[in-house]
Amino acid sequence: MLIANPSTPQPFNLSTFQPFNPSTPQPFTPPYMNILKALFGGTSVDFAELVQNGAQIIDVRSKAEYEGGHIEGSLNIPLQVLESNLGKLKKDKPIITCCASGMRSGSAKSVLETNGFEAYNGGGWAGLSKKIAQ
Numbered sequence: 001m002l003i004a005n006p007s008t009p010q011p012f013n014l015s016t017f018q019p020f021n022p023s024t025p026q027p028f029t030p031p032y033m034n035i036l037k038a039l040f041g042g043t044s045v046d047f048a049e050l051v052q053n054g055a056q057i058i059d060v061r062s063k064a065e066y067e068g069g070h071i072e073g074s075l076n077i078p079l080q081v082l083e084s085n086l087g088k089l090k091k092d093k094p095i096i097t098c099c100a101s102g103m104r105s106g107s108a109k110s111v112l113e114t115n116g117f118e119a120y121n122g123g124g125w126a127g128l129s130k131k132i133a134q
Contacts, residue, residue, distance in 0.1 A: 098122040
């Protein structure tokens with residue numbers, strides 16, 4: 001029995017070639033993708049539905065960034081002062097955090113969850129505004 005060395009390239013065998021078929025299961029997703037989704041927000045959350053059901057949108061960018069453009073009805077609480085302003089938030093409604101890219105809003109989501117809030121990372125505010133407009 002011949003056992004192939006994994007470091008030795010194997011010849012291409014046309015008889016076993018399988019063209020892409022969209023109905024077959026897709027390849028394995030590396031674990032780091034789940035980490036990125038957790039940090040930057042995944043697509044499994046229906047943000048429009050959350051907003052329709054009364055979710056609060058918290059923009060954690062600086063005041064200057066917020067004044068340069070934001071989601072109408074959102075509340076600006078910069079990440080640096082979020083913990084000292086938790087009293088401004090309702091615990092009985094979910095919170096969607098947003099920022100410029102998703103990094104600060106991911107941190108804000110963690111702060112909120114640690115303090116007993118139901119929180120979702122909406123990522124960048126511009127992308128979130130498109131998701132809730134649908």
